[in-house]
Amino acid sequence: MSVLLESSSTSAAMRRNFWAGVWRVMKRKPSRMVGVVLMAGFVFMGAFGPMFYPDPLPRDPNLITRPPSWQHWLGTDDQGRDVIALVVTGSRYVLLAALVTAVITVVVGAGIGLFAGFKRGRWDSVLMRLTDMKLTIPGLPLLLVLSTVWKFGSAVQMGLVLGLLSWGGVARAVRSQTLSLRERGFIEAARGLGLSTTHIVGKELLPSMAPYIAMNMLIAITGGVYAQVGLFFLGVLPYESNNWGQMLNTAVFRSGALTVPSALGYLLGPLLAILLLTLAIVLVVDAMDEIFNPRLREE
Amino acid sequence: MKRLAAVVTLLGLATATAACSGGSTNTSGSGGGGGGGLFTTIDVTRPGLDASGPANPWAPKGNSFQGYNAMKLGWVKNHLTDPNQFYPGIAASWEIAPDNSSITIHLQPNGKWSDGKPVTAEDVRTSIGLAYTTGSTAFAITPGAAGAAAEVQIVDDKTVKVTQDMTNPSMKFARGVMDSWVVPAHVWGTLLPAGFWDTIKTSRGEGADAEKAREEILALGQKVLAFAPPKDVSAGPFVLERVNPGEALLLKNKNFYNAANVAPDQVKFLNYSGNEQIWNYLSAGKLDHSGFVAAPADVMNRIKQAPGSNTIKGFSPVAVGMAFNQSKKPYDNVHVRRGLAYLIDRDQVTKVASPEGGTPAITTSGIHQKPAQEWIGSELSALEPYKHDVAKAEAEFKEAGLQKKDGKWALADGSPWKVTMTAPNGFSDWISAQENIKSQLVENGVDAEVVTVADYPVYLEEIAAGKYDVGFWLMALGPAPYDIYQRLYGVSNGWSNVAGKVTHNAPGKAGNWMGGAEEIDVEGVGKVNPGELTAKLNSASAEEAKPIMAQLARTANQDLPAIQLWDYVNTQFTNTARFTGWPEQDSDLLRLTAGVWIQLGMIKAKQ
Numbered sequence: 001m002s003v004l005l006e007s008s009s010t011s012a013a014m015r016r017n018f019w020a021g022v023w024r025v026m027k028r029k030p031s032r033m034v035g036v037v038l039m040a041g042f043v044f045m046g047a048f049g050p051m052f053y054p055d056p057l058p059r060d061p062n063l064i065t066r067p068p069s070w071q072h073w074l075g076t077d078d079q080g081r082d083v084i085a086l087v088v089t090g091s092r093y094v095l096l097a098a099l100v101t102a103v104i105t106v107v108v109g110a111g112i113g114l115f116a117g118f119k120r121g122r123w124d125s126v127l128m129r130l131t132d133m134k135l136t137i138p139g140l141p142l143l144l145v146l147s148t149v150w151k152f153g154s155a156v157q158m159g160l161v162l163g164l165l166s167w168g169g170v171a172r173a174v175r176s177q178t179l180s181l182r183e184r185g186f187i188e189a190a191r192g193l194g195l196s197t198t199h200i201v202g203k204e205l206l207p208s209m210a211p212y213i214a215m216n217m218l219i220a221i222t223g224g225v226y227a228q229v230g231l232f233f234l235g236v237l238p239y240e241s242n243n244w245g246q247m248l249n250t251a252v253f254r255s256g257a258l259t260v261p262s263a264l265g266y267l268l269g270p271l272l273a274i275l276l277l278t279l280a281i282v283l284v285v286d287a288m289d290e291i292f293n294p295r296l297r298e299e
Numbered sequence: 300m301k302r303l304a305a306v307v308t309l310l311g312l313a314t315a316t317a318a319c320s321g322g323s324t325n326t327s328g329s330g331g332g333g334g335g336g337l338f339t340t341i342d343v344t345r346p347g348l349d350a351s352g353p354a355n356p357w358a359p360k361g362n363s364f365q366g367y368n369a370m371k372l373g374w375v376k377n378h379l380t381d382p383n384q385f386y387p388g389i390a391a392s393w394e395i396a397p398d399n400s401s402i403t404i405h406l407q408p409n410g411k412w413s414d415g416k417p418v419t420a421e422d423v424r425t426s427i428g429l430a431y432t433t434g435s436t437a438f439a440i441t442p443g444a445a446g447a448a449a450e451v452q453i454v455d456d457k458t459v460k461v462t463q464d465m466t467n468p469s470m471k472f473a474r475g476v477m478d479s480w481v482v483p484a485h486v487w488g489t490l491l492p493a494g495f496w497d498t499i500k501t502s503r504g505e506g507a508d509a510e511k512a513r514e515e516i517l518a519l520g521q522k523v524l525a526f527a528p529p530k531d532v533s534a535g536p537f538v539l540e541r542v543n544p545g546e547a548l549l550l551k552n553k554n555f556y557n558a559a560n561v562a563p564d565q566v567k568f569l570n571y572s573g574n575e576q577i578w579n580y581l582s583a584g585k586l587d588h589s590g591f592v593a594a595p596a597d598v599m600n601r602i603k604q605a606p607g608s609n610t611i612k613g614f615s616p617v618a619v620g621m622a623f624n625q626s627k628k629p630y631d632n633v634h635v636r637r638g639l640a641y642l643i644d645r646d647q648v649t650k651v652a653s654p655e656g657g658t659p660a661i662t663t664s665g666i667h668q669k670p671a672q673e674w675i676g677s678e679l680s681a682l683e684p685y686k687h688d689v690a691k692a693e694a695e696f697k698e699a700g701l702q703k704k705d706g707k708w709a710l711a712d713g714s715p716w717k718v719t720m721t722a723p724n725g726f727s728d729w730i731s732a733q734e735n736i737k738s739q740l741v742e743n744g745v746d747a748e749v750v751t752v753a754d755y756p757v758y759l760e761e762i763a764a765g766k767y768d769v770g771f772w773l774m775a776l777g778p779a780p781y782d783i784y785q786r787l788y789g790v791s792n793g794w795s796n797v798a799g800k801v802t803h804n805a806p807g808k809a810g811n812w813m814g815g816a817e818e819i820d821v822e823g824v825g826k827v828n829p830g831e832l833t834a835k836l837n838s839a840s841a842e843e844a845k846p847i848m849a850q851l852a853r854t855a856n857q858d859l860p861a862i863q864l865w866d867y868v869n870t871q872f873t874n875t876a877r878f879t880g881w882p883e884q885d886s887d888l889l890r891l892t893a894g895v896w897i898q899l900g901m902i903k904a905k906q
Binding site for chain 2 (some may be wrong): 056064065078079080147148236238239252255256258259260262
């Protein structure tokens with residue numbers, strides 16, 4: 001981990017005390033702890049959750065679309081399966097696709113931003129016009145059109161498409177950050193020492209921006225979740241695996257969750273999952289902000 | 300939960316009281332001669348009102364509502380076995396020749412258009428001309444089409460005679476004629492060029508001239524579909540007043556022949572885009588009538604609790620089947636199909652997918668269980684019912700040479716087997732059913748998955764192109780015997796019937812996606828060619844049809860091109876709070892719109 005500093009000197013003491021600082025920041029607002037625990041919970045749920053349930057999930061045709069009960073805390077779906085089990089087993093697709101989305105968004109966005117900002121000139125013009133064009137393409141309508149020709153069979157495919165549609169903002173922001181950093185003394189010094197561009201970008205610029213990029217990545221995860229859940233909810237994608245968006249679609253359009261209260265649990269399951277995931281990410285980003293931005297610290 | 304229910308109920312009441320805004324409220328007037336105020340409904344056949352849609356019954360997004368401001372010669376009765384029974388519409392009475400060669404139609408003597416002009420035989424002739432351009436059963440220009448009209452003759456101002464081309468007759472000829480829209484010649488007549496009827500005559504021949512004539516007629520069809528009359532001129536009980544994106548308003552047509560018995564003064568069609576909106580309208584007690592809409596059990600119960608809510612159930616001549624593409628392994632093996640039939644518990648599938656809208660099929664006969672008794676009698680009980688039986692399923696799979704490894708069934712060569720079922724998006728009951736079947740199969744060692752496609756048109760296109768292994772297929776489309784079996788042994792299974800000549804196409808060719816065998820050895824019957832048998836039904840009388848139906852039922856039962864899952868039940872939603880006189884349970888009016896019930900004078904305002 002490195003540190004983003006507004007001043008031109010790095011503080012060795014701060015580096016030593018980094019983890020202590022992290023702990024202090026976490027302690028100051030308990031909500032941040034909650035965020036981290038939730039985040040860890042979601043990671044665990046996506047990675048290992050489905051292993052705790054048999055495949056196929058147990059079902060009871062006599063308990064179709066039941067409201068919450070002791071037996072089924074969030075009720076059952078239209079096939080008589082437990083909603084919580086569905087939320088857990090459906091998390092893998094959603095989280096994996098969101099993660100792929102975030103990774104692609106950040107890698108492509110940061111790569112283009114760094115390169116354009118550092119090189120400037122013609123490269124910058126070409127790449128930024130490309131980014132501008134990308135930014136003007138409306139995401140959801142394009143996805144709707146794409147969904148008619150592409151089936152998004154796997155979570156990775158889904159993430160790939162969403163990622164390639166959402167790197168524009170990151171690229172612009174990283175470029176601005178690079179333009180500002182490249183004028184700083186330490187970069188001047190590195191250039192004066194004749195260090196290679198690769199070294200300067202990789203070892204000097206990137207670490208300074210890592211926290212910023214990491215935060216963007218977390219925020220991109222929420223974007224990825226919203227986009228794919230929206231697509232499944234609208235029913236424009238063929239569904240082959242259980243996932244939160246599909247659950248919302250079924251709850252509303254097949255089980256009448258907006259008409260009868262019995263299907264409400266089925267609707268709330270995926271909604272709560274999305275809400276908690278967003279909350280976790282917001283809280284963790286809040287903590288990261290303070291960790292990496294010393295001005296925010298009340299020390 | 301209780302509190303939530305109370306809030307929802309309160310909201311429902313609030314919207315119900317607000318439902319009458321925009322039209323006049325009900326006055327407790329006299330039943331006869333109107334005074335019934337506002338009648339609220341939806342058009343179940345068309346989601347989404349188009350405010351700029353024309354008052355054109357042929358336009359896909361038109362604002363012509365069947366039975367209200369769009370009229371047909373007659374209204375087809377929902378009869379179990381006879382396709383040629385009608386209620387009067389533009390026609391007051393009709394005579395069908397004993398040999399089905401012609402139908403003579405007598406128009407309503409007092410029939411008038413909403414602009415005061417009388418409805419004449421010329422209007423009917425012009426409308427038939429327009430029907431030729433848009434393609435219709437009796438007025439088809441395809442050479443040799445079954446049950447096509449040969450001649451349209453004006454007998455007098457109120458009488459029209461339509462003669463059938465007897466080279467390829469159909470039992471459904473009269474139905475094809477009577478089930479036609481009638482529009483005013485003084486508004487629509489300009490669409491048909493001079494010499495149009497000569498072009499029709501030419502088009503019936505062979506060669507280049509006939510081909511050119513057919514192209515001309517089809518080109519006219521595009522104009523007809525797009526035609527927007529400057530103002531709605533209706534011979535029905537109502538006439539279109541205005542449409543906005545939220546609702547269409549129709550006012551009573553004072554010139555309607557039976558206006559004295561039309562209760563409502565106004566009709567409002569509410570806009571909707573999906574079933575869930577209709578559920579909300581119904582549970583708020585907003586609609587006086589809605590046609591069948593699939594609804595889960597809880598939603599159905601909620602609808603029944605709405606004030607004045609009333610459901611009428613009746614026969615719906617449709618069943619849904621799980622059909623196989625026999626060009627794909629292992630579905631070419633009849634034992635695999637039979638094994639699946641034993642393995643799937645149809646009662647459970649229906650309970651999960653269509654608890655209100657379907658009855659589990661008692662067997663696979665290809666015929667809906669209600670008319671089956673009339674068509675095949677005792678033969679029905681002789682058919683294999685394919686009751687849910689895992690042991691029998693396993694025996695059939697073994698017979699087919701499938702292997703069971705680690706509790707999972709694999710193909711004969713050991714490669715994995717996955718039953719991939721496809722359904723169109725939005726068909727909630729089909730998707731629910733396939734999900735349930737998937738679970739049932741997986742629990743018994745048969746790997747399965749459900750895949751959805753964008754919508755029904757795409758589904759039909761792809762299934763016809765042979766892209767799916769297994770898909771749901773509507774079958775038993777009664778009441779005409781030929782229609783019932785052509786779903787299993789017609790074009791989709793390789794038999795095309797052109798000009799009365801039946802030919803068989805190889806699997807994958809000319810729409811043959813089922814790919815069944817051309818000849819089947821049926822126990823107790825012998826070798827049969829089911830496609831040829833089906834074609835015979837086209838011109839057979841009801842009595843002649845019965846033995847053929849029995850043979851086909853046996854064939855479908857043993858050969859299983861599709862597993863009949865459930866037979867549909869028609870559920871109509873009505874509301875007795877404002878109007879009375881609704882059809883009885885099982886009435887033969889149930890597949891017609893409330894507009895037809897109103898124009899026949901059945902519906903009365905509540906006193």
